[in-house]
Amino acid sequence: MENGRPAASEYFQRQVRWHPLEYAVWLAALLPFVLTPSHLSLASQIAITALFALSLDLLVGYAGLVSLGHAAFFGMGAYTAGLIAKHYWGEPLSVLLISGIFAGVLGYAMSHVIVRFRHLALIMLTLGFGLLLHEAANSASALTGGADGLQGFKYTSVLGFKFDMYGRAAYAYSLAVLFICFLVARRIIHSPFGLALRGIRENAVRMPAIGAPSLSHLRKAYTLAAVVAGVAGALLTQTTSTVSLEVLSFGRSADVLVILILGGAGRLYGGILGAVIYMVARDQFSGINPQYWYFWIGLLLVAVVMFLPNGILGGLSALYKKTQ
Amino acid sequence: MLSTKKLNKRFGSLVVAKDIALDLPRGVRYALIGPNGAGKTTLINLMTGMVRPDSGQIFLGGKELTSLRPEARVRQGLARTFQINTLFPQLTALESVALAVLERQGISRVWWKSLPGYREAIDEAHDILVSLHLKTVANRLTRELPYGQQRLLEIALALATKPRVLLLDEPAAGVPKDESAELFAAISGLSRDLTVLFIEHDMDVVFRFASRILVMVGGRILVEGSPEEIAGNYEVREVYLGKARHG
Amino acid sequence: MLSSLAAVLFDGFAYGMLLFLLSVGLSVTLGMMNFVNLAHCSFAMVGGYTTVMLMNKLGWPFFATLPMAFVTAAVIAVVLERVLYRRLYRATDLDQCLLTIGIVFISVAAFAWFFTTEQQSTRIPEYLRATLQFMGVNFAVYRVFLVVVSLAVTGVLIYSLEYTRFGAQVRAAVDNQRMARGLGINVDRAFMITFALGGGLAGLGGALAIEIIGLDPSFALTYLVYVLIVVAVGGLGSIGGSFAAAVVLGISDMAGKYYFPWLGAFLIYLVMVGLLMWRPVGLFGKR
Numbered sequence: 125m126e127n128g129r130p131a132a133s134e135y136f137q138r139q140v141r142w143h144p145l146e147y148a149v150w151l152a153a154l155l156p157f158v159l160t161p162s163h164l165s166l167a168s169q170i171a172i173t174a175l176f177a178l179s180l181d182l183l184v185g186y187a188g189l190v191s192l193g194h195a196a197f198f199g200m201g202a203y204t205a206g207l208i209a210k211h212y213w214g215e216p217l218s219v220l221l222i223s224g225i226f227a228g229v230l231g232y233a234m235s236h237v238i239v240r241f242r243h244l245a246l247i248m249l250t251l252g253f254g255l256l257l258h259e260a261a262n263s264a265s266a267l268t269g270g271a272d273g274l275q276g277f278k279y280t281s282v283l284g285f286k287f288d289m290y291g292r293a294a295y296a297y298s299l300a301v302l303f304i305c306f307l308v309a310r311r312i313i314h315s316p317f318g319l320a321l322r323g324i325r326e327n328a329v330r331m332p333a334i335g336a337p338s339l340s341h342l343r344k345a346y347t348l349a350a351v352v353a354g355v356a357g358a359l360l361t362q363t364t365s366t367v368s369l370e371v372l373s374f375g376r377s378a379d380v381l382v383i384l385i386l387g388g389a390g391r392l393y394g395g396i397l398g399a400v401i402y403m404v405a406r407d408q409f410s411g412i413n414p415q416y417w418y419f420w421i422g423l424l425l426v427a428v429v430m431f432l433p434n435g436i437l438g439g440l441s442a443l444y445k446k447t448q
Numbered sequence: 449m450l451s452t453k454k455l456n457k458r459f460g461s462l463v464v465a466k467d468i469a470l471d472l473p474r475g476v477r478y479a480l481i482g483p484n485g486a487g488k489t490t491l492i493n494l495m496t497g498m499v500r501p502d503s504g505q506i507f508l509g510g511k512e513l514t515s516l517r518p519e520a521r522v523r524q525g526l527a528r529t530f531q532i533n534t535l536f537p538q539l540t541a542l543e544s545v546a547l548a549v550l551e552r553q554g555i556s557r558v559w560w561k562s563l564p565g566y567r568e569a570i571d572e573a574h575d576i577l578v579s580l581h582l583k584t585v586a587n588r589l590t591r592e593l594p595y596g597q598q599r600l601l602e603i604a605l606a607l608a609t610k611p612r613v614l615l616l617d618e619p620a621a622g623v624p625k626d627e628s629a630e631l632f633a634a635i636s637g638l639s640r641d642l643t644v645l646f647i648e649h650d651m652d653v654v655f656r657f658a659s660r661i662l663v664m665v666g667g668r669i670l671v672e673g674s675p676e677e678i679a680g681n682y683e684v685r686e687v688y689l690g691k692a693r694h695g
Numbered sequence: 696m697l698s699s700l701a702a703v704l705f706d707g708f709a710y711g712m713l714l715f716l717l718s719v720g721l722s723v724t725l726g727m728m729n730f731v732n733l734a735h736c737s738f739a740m741v742g743g744y745t746t747v748m749l750m751n752k753l754g755w756p757f758f759a760t761l762p763m764a765f766v767t768a769a770v771i772a773v774v775l776e777r778v779l780y781r782r783l784y785r786a787t788d789l790d791q792c793l794l795t796i797g798i799v800f801i802s803v804a805a806f807a808w809f810f811t812t813e814q815q816s817t818r819i820p821e822y823l824r825a826t827l828q829f830m831g832v833n834f835a836v837y838r839v840f841l842v843v844v845s846l847a848v849t850g851v852l853i854y855s856l857e858y859t860r861f862g863a864q865v866r867a868a869v870d871n872q873r874m875a876r877g878l879g880i881n882v883d884r885a886f887m888i889t890f891a892l893g894g895g896l897a898g899l900g901g902a903l904a905i906e907i908i909g910l911d912p913s914f915a916l917t918y919l920v921y922v923l924i925v926v927a928v929g930g931l932g933s934i935g936g937s938f939a940a941a942v943v944l945g946i947s948d949m950a951g952k953y954y955f956p957w958l959g960a961f962l963i964y965l966v967m968v969g970l971l972m973w974r975p976v977g978l979f980g981k982r
Contacts, residue, residue, distance in 0.1 A: 319556070326536035
């Protein structure tokens with residue numbers, strides 16, 4: 125028995141352990157119920173966006189891929205949830221699961237094509253798939269309602285709690301789903317598969333040289349990310365009882381990318397932090413002309429890329445290391 | 449153990465491999481030498497599957513590898529290191545080697561269980577690091593390691609795949625003379641069952657650590673033999689060793 | 696029936712020529728430095744708005760504004776390259792995408808601020824507004840003019856690439872950057888000049904485009920997709936590839952709008968995805 129071995133496992137155990145700050149973050153997530161009870165619908169939006177950003181983090185932050193079309197899965201989940209409620213039944217939990225699965229199937233199918241590409245071809249393919257789905261939904265207006273969106277359905281309650289205009293049930297539901305998916309994501313990241321994804325990100329060339337089936341790993345990452353994104357989309361549909369064509373737009377894909385980078389990719393909480401900041405800011409400046417909003421977002425993007433390439437969490441972590 | 453038959457490759461009009469026929473038996477330490485541009489790294493790329501040959505076959509332990517993808521060849525027991533460090537900068541040394549171990553064991557597809565639960569794999573990774581004197585830096589990020597230790601980590605990654613044949617591409621590249629001795633001591637300390645082929649330019653090292661030498665020039669194997677035979681070979685002296693005399 | 700087909704083909708070809716002008720700069724610079732510049736169509740906007748401002752505010756004649764559109768866009772491109780872009784040549788694809796998307800957002804907002812979101816128009820000379828009749832088909836003179844200018848530009852590009860020393864340097868840098876540096880070619884300077892030329896051409900394209908597809912601040916985003924399709928499908932670093940891809944895209948888009956209007960842009964995206972899957976480096980790309 126070599127000494128140093130216990131220390132070896134200890135490193136991995138330390139990674140998995142919950143940091144006290146994490147408890148604080150999740151407890152703070154309960155504050156809106158008490159502190160800002162009139163803004164609970166905004167809180168729901170933040171939770172849903174955070175979940176969406178978390179799903180993208182798996183691809184961008186951990187596997188190191190670029191995706192300009194992640195809204196495809198979000199929209200898939202959103203429309204599925206709407207269509208099931210419109211034509212079949214409106215029980216949220218079962219529909220949530222099914223929507224996630226449908227989005228996952230789409231992700232699995234697309235992944236067979238996408239994972240073989242890098243650089244510009246990858247960027248174009250993700251962009252292209254997103255645009256294709258958006259166009260298809262636009263044209264298939266008999267099914268989707270086209271540019272007017274999907275209407276004529278309603279989600280009334282979840283587990284007996286009514287979706288009212290105060291948004292309490294909606295936020296509780298969204299937060300619960302976010303937390304559960306977060307736990308799943310945390311598991312994935314600290315699993316052997318998560319390590320393999322980081323390996324692909326760090327050096328894609330070395331992976332085959334250690335016997336790793338990179339393409340298989342990437343397909344799995346895509347599928348998992350698609351499921352979570354689909355769940356986020358379905359959540360949006362269920363808490364608002366509408367689906368607009370915008371859920372499939374390039375704007376949504378770009379927004380979630382900005383949010384993730386702002387918070388810091390590859391750090392598990394980056395998407396959540398980014399979502400909070402972005403959505404709160406957008407709410408505060410909601411009177412502003414959208415064009416000017418994007419001016420500041422553009423400036424922010426340039427600043428983050430030039431000065432804070434690992435996002436806010438990355439900057440904080442670097443600052444923390446410096447003070448050690 | 450590792451053999452090739454009539455391996456050929458050209459890039460346009462540049463012939464980088466011509467009728468390469470090798471047969472490396474088990475446990476032997478081979479040095480592959482030759483002038484720059486002779487095609488040594490390309491040969492390793494051909495054997496590991498990173499480059500597809502125009503014609504020819506590759507066998508490992510009797511099994512044909514020619515149509516297999518690089519990762520499949522690794523699983524058959526053929527591993528290599530890179531001349532330029534090809535490591536995982538933001539993974540620790542332990543994480544990197546553990547990843548290789550987990551890939552070998554097929555556990556890397558598991559996304560629902562945490563890493564600490566795989567004690568055996570982590571311990572194995574730790575043992576490999578210990579055997580290469582990397583124990584003290586196990587939890588340091590790869591990009592923070594000094595160059596010499598990164599070269600050792602290169603080898604650790606390859607060893608984690610439990611290869612039957614190990615191809616080392618200039619393992620001591622860029623390592624100062626005093627440190628390279630330690631590196632080669634580690635290499636010679638490798639299991640006697642393991643077939644090792646290393647590309648090297650330093651003749652002292654070659655004559656000390658290799659039991660057989662392959663000389664490659666212009667994409668062809670010029671000659672193969674024991675160190676004494678090679679040292680005494682007129683052609684080799686002319687083409688390679690003798691260049692220093694004539695300037 | 697046949698005459699409408701000929702009209703669609705010609706209009707599509709002219710549109711393709713416009714796309715070529717807009718895209719060729721991006722294709723060459725991407726091929727040279729692998730820098731993903733999603734802000735390329737912002738240069739086109741610069742050229743377009745320069746023309747608008749010179750014509751409408753200062754009363755310049757149309758033809759005089761064209762060189763100015765080229766120059767202004769080229770200058771802005773160089774400034775951007777020197778100040779921001781060159782720090783990110785070794786950065787990840789993602790970082791380059793994000794930086795340049797940020798610049799697109801900024802440019803869109805800036806032009807909306809100064810010029811409002813209204814569609815801009817130009818006062819082109821009377822003789823350019825006419826139509827020619829040939830073999831029973833109507834050819835808009837402006838489109839003919841567009842085709843002539845584009846072909847002339849193509850000719851100049853190919854000539855300088857093949858027969859000048861600078862062109863040889865560009866070709867070398869596109870082919871193998873490390874080798875080119877090793878041979879003593881000042882790749883950074885060559886890139887800066889190429890970037891300026893590419894930006895200038897985009898500016899020229901933007902100015903010429905006003906009459907055909909209009910100009911408003913969303914131009915940088917709307918046409919970015921088309922330009923990216925041309926570049927990706929044509930192959931990075933290939934002038935011929937951009938030309939071919941632009942023509943195919945232009946004609947397909949026109950034909951699609953004319954014969955299958957319900958399909959919308961679906962056909963274009965489908966063709967692009969399919970082509971990239973078949974040949975990921977583009978039709979004329981290398982590697």
